[in-house]
Amino acid sequence: EIVLTQSPATLSLSPGERATLSCRASQSVSSYLAWYQQKPGQAPRLLIYDVSNRATGIPARFSGSGSGTDFTLTISSLEPEDFAVYYCQQRSNWPTFGQGTKLEIK
Amino acid sequence: QVQLQESGPGLVKPSETLSLTCTVSGGSISSYYWSWIRQPAGKGLEWIGRIYTSGSTNYNPSLKSRVTMSVDTSKNQFSLKLSSVTAADTAVYYCARVSAVAGLNAFDIWGQGTMVTVSS
Numbered sequence: 001e002i003v004l005t006q007s008p009a010t011l012s013l014s015p016g017e018r019a020t021l022s023c024r025a026s027q028s029v030s031s032y033l034a035w036y037q038q039k040p041g042q043a044p045r046l047l048i049y050d051v052s053n054r055a056t057g058i059p060a061r062f063s064g065s066g067s068g069t070d071f072t073l074t075i076s077s078l079e080p081e082d083f084a085v086y087y088c089q090q091r092s093n094w095p096t097f098g099q100g101t102k103l104e105i106k
Numbered sequence: 107q108v109q110l111q112e113s114g115p116g117l118v119k120p121s122e123t124l125s126l127t128c129t130v131s132g133g134s135i136s137s138y139y140w141s142w143i144r145q146p147a148g149k150g151l152e153w154i155g156r157i158y159t160s161g162s163t164n165y166n167p168s169l170k171s172r173v174t175m176s177v178d179t180s181k182n183q184f185s186l187k188l189s190s191v192t193a194a195d196t197a198v199y200y201c202a203r204v205s206a207v208a209g210l211n212a213f214d215i216w217g218q219g220t221m222v223t224v225s226s
Contacts, residue, residue, distance in 0.1 A: 049205060
């Protein structure tokens with residue numbers, strides 16, 4: 001099983017700041033890395049697939065990068081609605097998810 | 107716009123079988139892979155398995171011995187059965203579509219989720 005480790009567990013920032021979230025895989029996942037946003041009581045929403053492709057309707061302030069085992073989700077300038085939990089996901093053998101990063105308002 | 111809706115009992119007794127159905131509306135179920143994913147309260151996401159509209163399945167190895175998925179294209183529905191449940195199976199269960207645009211690498215449409223509690 002490929003384990004995804006996200007860091008930090010919690011990130012405290014203010015609106016307008018830049019957020020950088022990390023996801024590290026226990027072995028290479030090629031380019032099969034996606035990011036999701038989940039708000040309380042809601043289902044996850046796909047943000048980024050295949051490392052850097054934004055899903056339909058996702059604002060340009062969300063971007064993804066990385067390769068192999070190290071990946072990053074960047075939110076260029078935080079909006080109030082961006083404060084949520086973020087998960088990375090790979091599907092190299094079978095899909096697994098990271099444990100999540102909670103992005104909270106400072 | 108495609109929407110997914112989970113349905114099924116919210117309470118299941120230990121050792122019994124959990125049964126859920128996902129209804130696809132606003133589009134056809136055909137020619138896509140469909141998945142079940144669960145999330146215990148306050149915890150992360152766990153992929154349970156996927157089914158193609160032909161009936162072909164892939165399951166999470168950790169759950170494979172207890173999982174059965176099926177599809178009914180005439181009703182635009184797919185289903186999950188998880189046998190011999192314990193309290194560890196208590197979770198919100200989501201159905202989701204595997205994205206064709208993302209090369210089957212991500213889940214682009216999700217149901218709202220349904221809470222299933224295993225308790226006597």
